[in-house]
Amino acid sequence: MIEKVPSKNLERTVAVIGxxxxxxxTLFTALTGVHSQIGNYPGVTVEKKLGWFEFEGQSIRLVDLPGTYSLSPRTIDEMVSVDVLLGRQPEVGQIDAVVCIVDASNLERNLYVLSQVLDLGLPTVLVLNMWDVAQERGIQINPEELANRLGxxxxxxxxxxxxxxxxxRSEIVKASHAPKSTPLDIFPEAFHEEGRTLQAEFQQFSNQVLPTYLVERLILDVGGQLEIDLTKPNPEQLISRLKEARERLKALQFRVPNIEAKLRYGWSRQILNGVMSVPEKRPAVATDTLDRWLTHRFWGLLAFCLAMFIVFQSISxxxxxLMKFCEFGQKQVGEMIGSLLPFGPFRxxxxxGVIAGVGGILVFLPQICFLFLFIALLEDCGYMARAAFLMDKLMTKVGLSGKSFVPLMSSFACAIPGIMATRTIENRRDRMVTILVAPLMSCSARAPVYWLMVAAFFxxxxxxxxxxxxxxxMLFVMTFFGAVVAIPIAWLFKxxxxxxxTPPFVMELPSYxxxxxxxxxxxxxxxxSAFVMRAGTLILATSILIWGASYFPSDHTEEQKVLTEIRQAESTFARELEAKEQLSLLRENHSHPNAPQAEIDERLAELDQRLKPLHDLFDTRNKISEQLLANSFLGRFGKIIEPVVKPLGWDWRIGVGVLASFPAREVIVATLGTIYSLGGDVDENSQGLQSALQSATWPDGRPVYSIPVAISIMVFFALCAQCASTLMVIRRETNHWGWAAFTFAYMTTLAYIGAWVAYVAASWLLAS
Amino acid sequence: MSSVVSHALPLEMMSAGEQGLVVEIDGAPELVVRLEEMGLHTGVRVYMVQPGSPCILEINHQRYSMRFDESVTVLVGLVP
Structure with a gap:
């Protein structure tokens, strides 16, 4: 690494912890504005968040570390934070200073982690955030005296x-130029003595030269990540040496691990004594009454269900x-580009391929935005922790705890952040079960499938x-269907x-x-933007592939001839078509009192009569296109797999669409868009994919899609593991391909059986 | 500590509105340390907001939801 040069212009690195x-x-965003970048540390999935700002001519690079109650690295995540602070993380390099952000309304506890930061001997800036909350609660703090005592x-x-x-900003800049300070030391000399002995022993038995800080943490953290990592080279020797050191300290009344909390909280009280005054009881705040209702055993649950219901109602x-508008836009773009290009493979x-495929999925962008908006709102206002509290009781029934609830709830947006959020679950068994059932939660990629099916067939x-x-x-029911199925599955796994x-459950309930x-x-x-990126890459590629497979190897000259004739006929009948469109609009709105229904219908029938040559052309085109599609690579392949999907009520097109959507489930919408756009189940009234699905038929003329088929498709998508990225994350988080394969196998089996049962049951119910 | 501590009882037995000082935390070391780091440590004053399993506790004006089992025992001495 580069030696530190005391030049004003060299970038300084400052870590933010709390x-x-x-x-x-919020502080990180306030300090850096838009200049930030999110990535991952190599090998682990801890989010690496970097930001930049410049102040008084000094440029500062901020490293945001995950929120933590303590710097004792008991998990891999916490290990990353410690490595960054010790300058052992090559991606970040040497740290020049630390910003420790604390909750001013709960200083005693927050100073615990500060005391650990001060042990590092790095220049530190203390930010007493939530000053207003502290004031509201009648907490008096003297910041000058506090600064004085802490130095x-x-x-x-x-x-x-x-x-x-x-x-x-200015204090950060100052601190980044300050020399290293003497570490805070609240431990007795005997402890440091043991640390030095152990340090020498580690060098002797495993050839590792460890920083004093890590060796001392190793003594303090019983059964932590450090113990696992550092003793790896020679477990037998090193673990017994470590245990001996702890035993010797115990004889001196230094009992690991309890002693650390005792000493640190003792220090914290000593620092705060005379600096802070706290009223005995927290004054009643308005949100306390609200909280009483929202955490009530009955009313709280009712409010939770109601909130969820409102969310899904308002999304639809x-x-x-907005979605209608997007569909209209998609159609316009398609028509415009279509009219510019000559008929042929490229058009x-x-x-x-591209517009019907990728455009078909992009029209769902408004819904995706709304869904994430609601989830982000619930998270940021502090409600999520209450929901976890309410759900703990239910979760213990399946052997999990309320801790599993937040990851599962986030999986409703996307299973990937959901699975990553399981790291807050310390118990390995609970974490594994949560990871395995998280993909059953209805993620936002399933939503387009539900929206399409529900809007078209209900x-x-x-x-x-x-x-x-x-x-x-229906959307509400489908969204929670996967979660309901997850209950017996989680119970079974457990x-x-x-x-x-079931481990004990402790969770902070932040103020609203x-x-x-x-x-x-x-x-x-x-x-x-992640959704749009996926549409632009993975889904675009699949759309083109599906298009190619369904366009080739047939000869399209006859179809192009008919299409040219249609275009000519359309310009010949332009006036009739326009009149028909206006009349149809009138009929749909029924609002015009001067235009009786009967008269409109009569005029429509008359227009249709005149448009008959055009209709005939469309019929010919549909027949040709269907033939072409059936003879294409995709069609031939589809016919092979049709027997497998027939029990579910599907035709070969759905079967192919579902197969193509195994890398990413929302591909189904794009695939169906391409298949039906090419397959020719469209006429001059076609309003996009929805109506194409409504008018699709089996060779004998029966409609392909019925309510049971729509339900069977939705159930399949609700339960199937159609997301390559999720499976990759499962592999990474469980460190084993086996679990990803297991998830894929159990979910796909479940989906097939579920879809079959749903189809049979729905057909029977609707027939009786 | 100024207040007089009466007999000690497990934390989950406190009723709504009662206050107590944590006298002892016993159990698996990793769990005990986690609780301590989060703010539930010996000598701290706890206030029971909503008893039950899980319960809602208040420590230093901060609320927590907690559910205990056999692996951890938190003993508190009630204070008026």
Missing amino acids: NPNTGKS IPAIPCEAHRRKQIDLI WAAQP SLVVD PSISWAGGWITLHGV KTLFKGE KVPSPRIVLHRVFDRA
Whole structure:
């Protein structure tokens, strides 16, 4: 690494650390603005968040470390934070200073991690965030005296109001140039003595030269990640030496691990004595009453269900007009480009492959944004922790704890962040079960499939003055279907593969707060751009592949001839077509009192009569196209697999679509878009994929899609593991390919059986 | 500590509105250390907001939801 040069312009690296729920990300965003970058540390899935700012001519690189209550590295995640602070993480390099952010309304506990940071001997800046909350609760703190006693700057701050940000920037710049300070030392000399002995022993038995800090942590953290990592070279010798050291200390009344908390909290009290005064009882705040209702055994659960119901109702209600608009746009673009290009393979590739495929999935962007907006709002306002509290009781029934609830809830947006969020679960068995059932939660990629099927095949009935719609109810049911199935599955896993006690459950309930628009919008933007990226890469590639397989090897000259004739006929009948469109609109709206239905219908029939030559042309085109598709590579392949999917009520096109969507489930929408655009089940009224599905038929003329088929497709998608990225994350998080393969196998089997049962049951119910 | 500590009882037996000082935390070392780091340590004052399993506790004005089992025992002495 480069030696530190005391030049003003060389970039300095500063780490930001603090307890969870202290507003660390808000402060980070306030300090760096838009100049940030998110990645991963190599080998682990800990998020590496970097940001930059320049102040008084000094450029600073901030490293955001995951929120933690302590610096004792008991898990791999915490190990990364310690490595960064010790300068052992090559991706980050040497750390020049540390910003420790604490919750001013809960200083005693927050100073615990500060004491560990001060042990490092790095220049430190203390940020007393949530100063307003502390004031509200009647907590009096003297920041000057606190700074004095600690020997470091202590700045009161309200990060969400961006108060004192420049002062913090300036202190960071100062600290980044300060020399190393003497580490805080609250442990007795005997402990350091043992540390030195152990350090020498490690060098002797494993040839490792360890920093003093790590050796001392090794003594303090019984059964932690360090013990596993560092004793690897010579476990027998090293573990027994370590145990001996702990025994010797125990004889001196230095009992590991309890002694650390005792000493650190003792120090924290001593520092705060006379600096802070706290009223005995927390004054009642408005949100306490709200909290009583929201955490109530009965009303709380009811409120939770209601909140979820409202979320899904409003997604279908609010996103509908936007989606219509997107569909309209997609159609316009398709027509415009279509009219510019001559008939032939290239036009077909662009219009049927790319626009019908990728465009078909992009129209769901409004819904995706709304879904992530709601989840981000619930997370940021502090409600998620309450939901976890409410769910703990239910989760213990299947052998898990409330801790599993938050990862599972996030999986409703996407299983990938959900599975990554399982790292907060310390118990390995619980974590494994949570990872294995997380992909069953209905992620946002399943939503387009539900939206498409529900909108196309369920009648639009509404109750309660339009507030509750059948579509909304169906979406709600489908969204929670996977979660309901996950209950017996999780129970089964916990009873067979991962037997063991349910661990105790401890979780902080942060104060409610108004969600920060910046953070919420940032999250929505992140997820939305990931969705668009996927549409532009993986889905685009699959669409082109599917197009190629369904276009070739047939001869398309006859089809092109008919298409040219259609184009000519369309311009001949332009006036009739326009009149028909206007009349259809009138009929749909029924609002025009001067235009009686009967008269409109009569005129429509008359127009259709005149348009008959055009209709005939469309029929010919549909017949040719269907033949061409059936003879294509895709068609031939589809016929082979048809017997497998027939029991589910599917035709070969659905079968092919489902197979193509194993890398990413939302591909089904794109694939169906391409297949039906090429397959020719369209006429001049075609309004995109929905109506194409409605008019699809079996060779004998029966419609392919019925409510049972739609349900069978939805159940299959609800339960199937159609997401390569999720399987990769499972492999990475469980460190084994086996678990990814297991997840794939159990979910796919479940999906096939589920879809079959759903099809048979729904057909029987609707027939009786 | 100024308040007079009466007899000690397991934390989960506290009723709503009762306050106590943590006298002892016993159990598996990793679990005990986690609790201590989060703020539930010997000598701290706890206030029972909502008893039950899980319960809601208040420590230093911060609320937590907790559910204990045989692996950890937290003894508290009630204070008025």
